[in-house]
Amino acid sequence: MKKIYLSIIAVGLLLTSGFTASILWNVSNEGVIINFELPDEGTKGTLSGLKASINFDQKDPSTSKIEASVDVSTLNTGNTKKDDHLKTADFFDAVKYPTIKFTSSSIKATKDGFLAIGNLTMKDSTKTIEVPFTFTEDASGSGILKGNMTVHSGDFGVTKQSKEGKDKIVVTITVPVKK
Numbered sequence: 320m321k322k323i324y325l326s327i328i329a330v331g332l333l334l335t336s337g338f339t340a341s342i343l344w345n346v347s348n349e350g351v352i353i354n355f356e357l358p359d360e361g362t363k364g365t366l367s368g369l370k371a372s373i374n375f376d377q378k379d380p381s382t383s384k385i386e387a388s389v390d391v392s393t394l395n396t397g398n399t400k401k402d403d404h405l406k407t408a409d410f411f412d413a414v415k416y417p418t419i420k421f422t423s424s425s426i427k428a429t430k431d432g433f434l435a436i437g438n439l440t441m442k443d444s445t446k447t448i449e450v451p452f453t454f455t456e457d458a459s460g461s462g463i464l465k466g467n468m469t470v471h472s473g474d475f476g477v478t479k480q481s482k483e484g485k486d487k488i489v490v491t492i493t494v495p496v497k498k
Contacts, residue, residue: 341376341383344462344496352493353389359485364396366419373464373496375426377454380433383426388418410477416442421450435466441475452492460498467491 346369353366368390375383391413396402406413423437424447432453439448452466468490473480480486 341374341379342498344373344375344498346371346373347461347495347497350493350495352491354491356489358487358489359483362396362401364394364402366390366395367393369494371494373494375454375464377428377433377456380426380428383423385421385423385426385435385437388420391417391419412442421448439468439470439475441470441472442477444475446470446474462496464494464496465492466494 348369351367351369353369354363355366356363366389369387370389371385371387373385373387375385391411392406394402394405394411394413396405405411408415420440421435421437423435425437426433426435428434429451432451435450435452436447437450438445448468448470450466450468452464454462454464456462470488470490471480471484471486472478472488473486478486
C-alpha cells in the first residue's frame with residue numbers, strides 16, 4: 320500500500336512539475352490604442368472596443384494565450400462617409416460580422432520581444448498570422464503590450480486581392496494591462 324501512495328505522489332509531481340501558470344492580465348481600456356494604415360492609399364484610422372483575455376508569462380511564453388476582439392462598428396478614419404461605406408457589405412459587413420478576432424495558438428520569445436502566432440478572423444475568413452510584440456512591466460504590477468502586424472484585406476474578403484500589395488493594412492496596437 321505504501322508503494323502505491325509513493326507511486327501516486329511521484330506521478331503527481333512529475334505531471335505538475337512541467338506546468339507553470341501564466342499570469343492573467345486585465346486590460347485597462349483607458350489607453351488602448353489600435354491604429355491602422357493603408358499605406359497605398361494614405362488612409363489612417365483607429366478601432367476600439369477591445370475585449371481581451373491575456374494569459375501571459377514573459378518568463379515562459381509557451382504557456383501563454385491571447386484572445387482578443389475589436390468592434391468593427393468603431394472603425395474611424397475621420398471621414399464619416401468613408402467609415403459608413405467601409406462598414407457595409409461591400410467591405411467589412413459590420414452588421415453580419417461585428418468583430419475582428421485574434422486567438423493565439425503559440426507565443427514564443429524572440430530577440431526583439433515576443434511573437435504570437437494565431438488565427439485572425441475578419442469578415443468570414445480566418446488566416447494564420449504572426450504578431451510581433453513587446454511587453455514591459457513596472458514595479459506596480461502594470462504592463463504594456465505593444466504589437467504590430469501587416470495583413471492584406473484581400474486575404475479576408477474585405478477587398479479584392481492585390482498582387483501589387485494595394486490591399487496592405489499595417490496595424491499597431493498598444494494595450495495597457497494590470498495583474
